[in-house]
Amino acid sequence: MIQVLIHLFNIFSYLVLVYFLLLNGFYIFFIVLSLFGISHYRHRTEYIRIEEIFLSPLAKPISIIAPAHNEENSIIENVRNLLSLEYPQYEVIVVNDGSTDSTLEKLIEAFDLKKTQWVFRKVVDSKPVRGIYVCPRNPKLIVVDKVNGKKSDAMNAGLNISHYPLFCAIDSDCLLDRDSLLKVVRPFLEDPERTVGVGGIVRLINGCETKSGQITRIRLPRNFLARFQTLEYFRAFLGGRIGMSLIKGLLIISGAFGVFRKDVVLKCGGYRPASIGEDLDLVVRLRKYLHEQKIPYAIHFLPDAICWTEVPETFQALGRQRNRWHRGLIEAFLHNRRMIFNPRYGLTGLFAMPFYLIFELFGPLIELLGYAFFIPCLFLRLVNYPFAFTFFLLSIALGTLLSIAALLLEEFSLRRFSRISDVLLMALFCILENFFYRQYLALVRGKAFLDYLNGKSEWGAMDKKGFAKEIPSP
Amino acid sequence: MNHLVIFIRFSVFILILFALLILLYIVSRRVYQQVKDKRFRRRYLQIEEELLNALSATEPESAALLAEKYAKYPKVLTKLLFDYAKVLIGPERDRLKIIFRIALEKKSTRDLSSRRTMRRLQATRLFGFFFDPLKMDFMLKLLNDKPIVRLAAVQAISQLPSAEALSIVFRAFEADSCPNVHSYTSVIFSLGGRAEGYIRETLKNPISLEKIALLIELVGAIPIRSLCQDILPFAGHAEKEIRIKVARALGGLLIPDSVPVLIRMASDEAWEVQAQAIKSLGKLKSPEALDILAGSFYSKNWHVRFNARAGLMNLGEAGVKRLEEIAQQTRDGYAAAMAAMALHDIYLSSESMSS
Numbered sequence: 001m002i003q004v005l006i007h008l009f010n011i012f013s014y015l016v017l018v019y020f021l022l023l024n025g026f027y028i029f030f031i032v033l034s035l036f037g038i039s040h041y042r043h044r045t046e047y048i049r050i051e052e053i054f055l056s057p058l059a060k061p062i063s064i065i066a067p068a069h070n071e072e073n074s075i076i077e078n079v080r081n082l083l084s085l086e087y088p089q090y091e092v093i094v095v096n097d098g099s100t101d102s103t104l105e106k107l108i109e110a111f112d113l114k115k116t117q118w119v120f121r122k123v124v125d126s127k128p129v130r131g132i133y134v135c136p137r138n139p140k141l142i143v144v145d146k147v148n149g150k151k152s153d154a155m156n157a158g159l160n161i162s163h164y165p166l167f168c169a170i171d172s173d174c175l176l177d178r179d180s181l182l183k184v185v186r187p188f189l190e191d192p193e194r195t196v197g198v199g200g201i202v203r204l205i206n207g208c209e210t211k212s213g214q215i216t217r218i219r220l221p222r223n224f225l226a227r228f229q230t231l232e233y234f235r236a237f238l239g240g241r242i243g244m245s246l247i248k249g250l251l252i253i254s255g256a257f258g259v260f261r262k263d264v265v266l267k268c269g270g271y272r273p274a275s276i277g278e279d280l281d282l283v284v285r286l287r288k289y290l291h292e293q294k295i296p297y298a299i300h301f302l303p304d305a306i307c308w309t310e311v312p313e314t315f316q317a318l319g320r321q322r323n324r325w326h327r328g329l330i331e332a333f334l335h336n337r338r339m340i341f342n343p344r345y346g347l348t349g350l351f352a353m354p355f356y357l358i359f360e361l362f363g364p365l366i367e368l369l370g371y372a373f374f375i376p377c378l379f380l381r382l383v384n385y386p387f388a389f390t391f392f393l394l395s396i397a398l399g400t401l402l403s404i405a406a407l408l409l410e411e412f413s414l415r416r417f418s419r420i421s422d423v424l425l426m427a428l429f430c431i432l433e434n435f436f437y438r439q440y441l442a443l444v445r446g447k448a449f450l451d452y453l454n455g456k457s458e459w460g461a462m463d464k465k466g467f468a469k470e471i472p473s474p
Numbered sequence: 475m476n477h478l479v480i481f482i483r484f485s486v487f488i489l490i491l492f493a494l495l496i497l498l499y500i501v502s503r504r505v506y507q508q509v510k511d512k513r514f515r516r517r518y519l520q521i522e523e524e525l526l527n528a529l530s531a532t533e534p535e536s537a538a539l540l541a542e543k544y545a546k547y548p549k550v551l552t553k554l555l556f557d558y559a560k561v562l563i564g565p566e567r568d569r570l571k572i573i574f575r576i577a578l579e580k581k582s583t584r585d586l587s588s589r590r591t592m593r594r595l596q597a598t599r600l601f602g603f604f605f606d607p608l609k610m611d612f613m614l615k616l617l618n619d620k621p622i623v624r625l626a627a628v629q630a631i632s633q634l635p636s637a638e639a640l641s642i643v644f645r646a647f648e649a650d651s652c653p654n655v656h657s658y659t660s661v662i663f664s665l666g667g668r669a670e671g672y673i674r675e676t677l678k679n680p681i682s683l684e685k686i687a688l689l690i691e692l693v694g695a696i697p698i699r700s701l702c703q704d705i706l707p708f709a710g711h712a713e714k715e716i717r718i719k720v721a722r723a724l725g726g727l728l729i730p731d732s733v734p735v736l737i738r739m740a741s742d743e744a745w746e747v748q749a750q751a752i753k754s755l756g757k758l759k760s761p762e763a764l765d766i767l768a769g770s771f772y773s774k775n776w777h778v779r780f781n782a783r784a785g786l787m788n789l790g791e792a793g794v795k796r797l798e799e800i801a802q803q804t805r806d807g808y809a810a811a812m813a814a815m816a817l818h819d820i821y822l823s824s825e826s827m828s829s
Contacts, residue, residue: 044622052660053656055660056659057691057695058656058659058691058695114822117811117814117815119808119811121776136822136823190654190657193684387478387482390479391482393482393483394486397490400490400493401493401496404497407500411500411503415504423504424501
């Protein structure tokens, strides 16, 4: 019996080792790819004059759709930010998704909104709209008040109201850089026929100072959890997404900031109301539709179109957020399972989806399985201590190397943290995140499988502080 | 197992060493960049001050003196010239040209044949501001370069006032197998009315639909009213995209004679063409369009209805009267609600203006 267990343990150890090496091998590959990608992108855009895009007669108008649910702390700053963007023609549609706080009242008061008899066409499904408000002094702003649904439902309501051929999906707890829209729209101007979606980079607003909806000073977050997430966002956006975009396998355009062609999205049926991870689900369905229709297309990621977002600063809120993201991943993959390993969908079916399935979706399960297997083996004295210790060191060294490489990507792309002490502090967090933080994330992501099976579909509140508290206006 | 453990431990050592090296690189690069940036900024401000003096001085030699004095700082001078060339024209630009010739021309000419694309691109952009029209040959060679350099060369050539230069720009546009729509739009749009004859000639040539669409769109966007007759034949083009562009361009040209064509296009088989024609009719504010705009309120397509609503809102009292009629009718509730919404919007905006 013991012999069988030892044999099983050895087989499992080797399998985990292979999985671990493959996973980290891919991550390193993406980071190297991103290094070249960022360098090439920076050179290519160095002499592009953003004001030319502003003046271009071909710059298509954009509808910015910002769903808001209980955002009373940040909504006014956010809308001010959206109304002050540099772009020739756009509208801002704030969808109040059945907030139970004073989000709507604050909007009405701050922007002097008037209820209107708006007539719209219902192209995609959404929960009933209770009222539409306009701002007579600033016709760019439209506020839609609707019965609570999910974010995807609110996006659909916004799509029904929107007028323009491009739409920008944005979270209402985010701020955009003034020129972000001009930057993100460039691929639509250069290649209007093929470009269907473009995503921008999401960065952390925690710790930064804001005034009148604009970032005035970029600083590292003071909160430890937010610092860990800073590293994570660097790895995910500068490493993963640029790499995936370069091999034409990008599956996510963040729901926090992405611009899409409305006609194509509507042909796909808009956002799927039941989806939890609506951003991933939309891009996967777009790819599916365009592959099936044999329509040439391009989906881009731009590292310099910046959106600033507030991230959770408590373990509970972080756990809820990551649990939801993972449930969204599970749900999107189950819904689009036919695409996985299907050559009909090209690289999306043969590489991008299997990669996400094996390393992102099942990653936390395999990690937890490893811990679960290790503990009984410890009691049964089946553990080869030198090997286990060495493997543990290897995982920390690789994790640290990947995070430091992500810092290098940040150095090459935007270099927004100006102080050297910030870089050194982040390097320290590159090591620290390997202890407890990663294991915690694996646990909440692993729990997402159970929650999904139990039919949990709630969004999960985040306890946001709001931007207004970051710096008091003089 | 032991060999594996030894191998992994060695790998761990290498990985840690590599991570430390990357960190060291980041920190040292940061220090180096900060020092470099500070020095660059200081020098930039210093040269900028003298440049401003040179630009406002009565004697033109001051520009030459400045160029000779700072020729050893080509990067700072390049940046400075780029920044000022964007905003200066006339005699001030000529003084920048003197600085370029003395301090940077030789280096930039060398850079034009550099292996590095970015060097070639930067040099091309710089020549775009300052090159001598008589020495256009080297710029023509760049039209066979990579797309990004080629477009910079096209942009540079388009700045020249000569007919030959414009002819080169349009030949390059015709020959480009994969045109960058945005870049060509910027180039041709910046030519304004000068592009008239070339657009007319190019539209007669066998070019791709994408290029025809771009040119028609630009006719309306610039706008070049004298080209109205040249784009009207495309109103019956078999390709829907072209008809859409014609309808949009006519809305930009605002020529009353085009109203009958737009009215015809408002009954096109494709709803996209109808919607665009209705939109353009609304912009034209022609009383002749009242009936078709009011009729379009009952279209099966929402976009057509929406544009008809905007059109009637543009037509002043006559438009409001029609909107009231539509709001009161009962055979199409959606049209009635939409008209009521338009009237409400007019009321809201007039209330806001009066307050």
